[in-house]
Amino acid sequence: MSSSRPILALRPAFWPSVVSLAIFAVAMGLGIWQLERREWKRDILDRIAANQAVAPISLDELLKGDPLRLEYGRVKVAGTFLHDKEFYLGARSLKNKVGLQVVTPLRTDDGRIVLFDRGWIAQEAKDPARRAAGQLQGRVELTGIVRRNQERRQFAPENVPERNVWFHVDVPLMRSMAGGKPDAKLDAFFLEADATPNPGGLPVGGQTRLDIPNDHLQYAITWFLIALALAGVYLAYHWENGRLTIAGRTNVKT
Numbered sequence: 393m394s395s396s397r398p399i400l401a402l403r404p405a406f407w408p409s410v411v412s413l414a415i416f417a418v419a420m421g422l423g424i425w426q427l428e429r430r431e432w433k434r435d436i437l438d439r440i441a442a443n444q445a446v447a448p449i450s451l452d453e454l455l456k457g458d459p460l461r462l463e464y465g466r467v468k469v470a471g472t473f474l475h476d477k478e479f480y481l482g483a484r485s486l487k488n489k490v491g492l493q494v495v496t497p498l499r500t501d502d503g504r505i506v507l508f509d510r511g512w513i514a515q516e517a518k519d520p521a522r523r524a525a526g527q528l529q530g531r532v533e534l535t536g537i538v539r540r541n542q543e544r545r546q547f548a549p550e551n552v553p554e555r556n557v558w559f560h561v562d563v564p565l566m567r568s569m570a571g572g573k574p575d576a577k578l579d580a581f582f583l584e585a586d587a588t589p590n591p592g593g594l595p596v597g598g599q600t601r602l603d604i605p606n607d608h609l610q611y612a613i614t615w616f617l618i619a620l621a622l623a624g625v626y627l628a629y630h631w632e633n634g635r636l637t638i639a640g641r642t643n644v645k646t
Contacts, residue, residue: 399638399639400636400637400638400639401636401637402627402630402635402636402637403630403635403636404630404635405629405630405633405635408626408629408630409626412622412623412625412626415622416619416622416623416626419615419616419618419619419622420615420616420619422615423612423613423614423615423616423619424612426608426609426611426612426615427608427609427612429608429611430606430608430609430612433604433606433608434606436604437604437606439463439464440464440602440604443462443463443464443465443538444464444465444466444602446462446465446466447466448465448466448467448468448535449462449465449466449467449468450467450468451467451468451469451500451504451506454467454538455577455578458577458580459538459577459580459581460538460540460580460581462538463538463539463540463581464537464538464539464600464602465537465538466535466536466537466538466586467535467536467537467538467583468533468534468535469498469500469506469508469533469534469535469536469583470500470501470531470532470533470534471498471499471500471501471506471531471532472498472499472530472531472532473496473497473498473499473508473527473528473529473532474496474497474498474499474505474570474571475496475520475527477496477497477569477570477571478494478495478496478520478556479494479495479496479507479556479558479566480492480493480494480495480518480556480557480558481493481494481495481509481558481559481560481561482557482558482559483559484512484599486512486596486599489514490515491512491513491514491515491517492512492513492514492515492518493509493510493511493512493513493595493599494509494510494511494512494513494595495507495508495509495510495558495561495566495582496508496510497566497567497570497571497572498532498534501531504572504575504578505567505570505571505572505573505578506578506582506583507561507563507566507567507570507582507583508534508536508582508583508584508585509536509539509561509582509583509584509585509599510526510585510590510595510597511585511590511594511595511596511597511598511599512595512596512599513594513595513596517594523592523594523595524592525590525591525592525594526590526591526592526593526594526595528590528591534583534585534588535586535588536583536584536585536586537583537584537585537586537600538581538583539561539581539582539583539584539600540580540581541561541562541563541564541579541580541581541582542560542561542562542563543560544559544560545560548560551565553565553569561582563578563579563580563581563582564579567579584597584599584600585597585598585599586598586600
């Protein structure tokens, strides 16, 4: 009877193994997470492409079902702006200049309150008197892009409603402060202005980002390569220290 010798024999060193295993697990986990993020981003991009291809629909059509089914799609609304109840989103930039986004409640013809992000203004134009031409009066007809209610991101500043300082669009609270009645559907979304110019040039609409980059595959490959390199360093360490035998050969230090 013949017996075969193992091709690879390893006597793991305790601490190098513990540290390497922890780093390897983190790198692999981050690589898998990036692949999951890639699929999530692809879903968003597919949704943008599909919904942008749909012709603008009316607000009533949007509210027949889940409004978010048409996220990034276009909706036609008509009503009157409540300029005295403007909200200001801070730390928004345009062409490397930091400013604000103006979110104005719109009272529709049938009395509903919809939030409308009219676009970007420079910080010095926060006073409406400095952009009076763009403060549209009377009934207006608009086309907006559907965006979902925003949640505060990790590490992002808190909104300060009492000072009208906002860092994300809290639709239910903003609608309530503008006199809107609670409504599950109307509280789920707001509209962003398209690129139609406003009189006087402000606010600057068309700020919706539709070309979202999807670089997660590259990130995933990077993490997997880090894990692979770590495995190579780990085996090389054990080989150099006589703890790894390959096909009967052992590296013995003298």
